[in-house]
Amino acid sequence: MKSTKNSKGKSAKSSKEPTFHYGFILRAYPSFQQIAMIEKNINAARFYYNFLVAQDNKLYRIGKEPAVTIPWLHDRREQILEETFGKAVQKQVVEKDGSITIKNSRVGKLEYVKNTFPWLRDCDLDSHMFDNVIVHHKDAWEMCKKGFMRKPTFHKKSYEGSYHTNCLYGKKDHAKGISLFNGSVYFTEDKKHLVLPKVGMVKVRYSPKLMARILKIKDVRIGTVTIRKTATGNYYVSLQLASKNPFVEKLPKCGEESIVGIDLNVENFLTDSNNEVVKNPKYYRRMEKKLNYAKRRLGKRQARAKKEHRSLRTAKNYQKQRQKVAQLSHKVFKQRKNFLHEVAKAYVKNHDVVVAEELRSKNLLKNHNLAKSLQDVGHRMFLTMLEQKAEMYGKTFLTIDPAYTTQTCHCCGHVLKGKEKLTLSDREWTCPVCGVHHDRDHNAALNILAKGVASLGSVSRLKCAG
Ligand SMILES: [Zn+2]
Incomplete structure (x- = not known):
């Protein structure tokens, strides 16, 4: 996870001390008034981002500074830069050795956009959001x-x-000791509410087990806070926690031999070098029928609203159906995420070193038939989880270049070339040199493991299993 950043120069301090980071997601139940306020902030954030992108486009159209200065072009560029980043000023900076240097900087970056769009001066808008x-x-x-x-x-x-907003701690908070109960974003004493800047006290729900674990850790501070609204109309608050102390205890080492190679594939979710297969749960395919039916109904309601010249935002039946579709998609997403978390945790728990291939799913996604199952599988998310969990629990995670892992015999090292090459449909094959019969994915996993061992610098203890 990223270290906490904010523009007021506190990043150096906050990133130096706490070294461990942890994400904590809460379900929030804002009131109608608070919902309106959150909505305003979300809209303003999007508006300001789009303003910055528009300024980029203007600069792009002007092009690079030519060798010969063209006055009007130069002025135009300066004007755009001033609108985006504020007025250019020269600042005196005192160096470590006492000498004074003059540096160019800019002040008042929000002035132009707030003058042009006065609604951005609304008192409900969070300044850290900008x-x-x-x-x-x-x-x-x-x-x-x-x-x-x-x-x-x-x-x-x-x-x-x-x-996004930030939790800031003042002098008083530092004197008392930083915790989840002070700062600009804090829990109330009964831990049932979270106080957010501008929005105020919001009722929250979370895993009590997780909360109990976090409360046991000393010096936990909140960094960046994300307030999110989903398409289903639910609200979530994600807190980025940081501490000098680790959030989870490191898992004990499993022993010398505990290294595993993982081959990710489409047929099954994965095959590891111990020839264990994790089947692909295919949550999307299972939900596809229901989802397609719901989407068709949504289309019909949209057509009807259009025919009657009603706006979609006020068409009640359309909105009801839209929520249903969003809920179904969200369910698939949650199921998949849960499955990936469980598999990743099992691998990190039971092995000291996990080796996987680097993903190049861009190439695979070109094949349309495969694309749907690949997206369903979520291999990339899985690798990210493995990486995070390995770091958190004190284990090692490696990725290796997947070139030739499928096409090489792990017993004799023969590489299949030309006509011998395996296609995606070849699930099993026999090596033409040593004659060992291979399962395609298991062989690939063994090769990945061997590559991982080689890159670890240890001597390969692998012998031909065939
Ligand atoms: Zn062979």
Whole structure:
């Protein structure tokens, strides 16, 4: 998880001390008034993000600064930069050795947007919400520069949404000792309510077991807080907790031999190097019939509202059906997530080192038949969970390059080439060199394990199992 960030320069302090992070999600039950307030904040956050994207587009249209300065173009660029980041000023900075240097910086980044759109001055809007939008916009650009994502695009208005705020601790809180019960986001004494900036006291529900465990840990502080509305009309608050003390106890080591390779595939969810198979639960396929029926009904209601010239937002039957569809999709999502958590935890618990392949599902997703099952399986989410859990419980998780793991015989190391190559439908095969009969996925898992062992630098203790 990311370390806590906020624009007021506290990031250095908060990221230095606490080293352990933990996510805590609560179901919230806001009142009608509070719902309106949350809605305002979500809309403002989206609006401001889109404003930043629009400014990006304006700068992009102007293009790069040419070698010869064109005055009007230069002025236009300066104007856009001033609108986005505030007025350019020169600041005196005192260096460590006492010398003074002058640095360019900007002040009043929100001035232009608040003057142009006065509704953003609404007293119900959380000021940290704006700061977090800037951070996210910056993160989106960084992901783009690294090549993980395309450039930031406009956020569409939808039935779901979220905004972020921060929990800040003052001098008094530091003197008393930081806990979940002070700061700008805090629990009430009966632990049944959470107080959020601007929104106020919200009734919350959570796992009491988890809460009891968190309360036992000293010096827990709340970092970024996300207030989320789902398409089903439920509200959730996610707290990013940080502490100097670990949130979970590290699991004991299982022993020397406890290393496992995992081959992720479509037929089954995964096959490991001990030849154990975890079947694919296919939650989406199971729900598909129901979901399709609900979606068809939704389409009919939409058509009817359109025919009668009613707006969809006020069409009651359409909205009821939309919630039903959202609930079904959400159920599939929850089932899948739960399954992935359980499998990932079992692997981290029972092995010291888990080796898996790097996912390149972009290539696989091109094959349309496979695409549906792959999305259903959620391999990427699974790997992220393994990584997080391994770090949390003090185990090792490795990913290796999946090249040739399927096409190599793990006994003699023969690589299948040309016509010998296995296609996706070949589930079993016999090695043309050593004659050992292989199960496709088990063989791949053994190869992944061998690659993992090699990259760990230890001597391979694997012998031919055939
Ligand atoms: Zn062989």
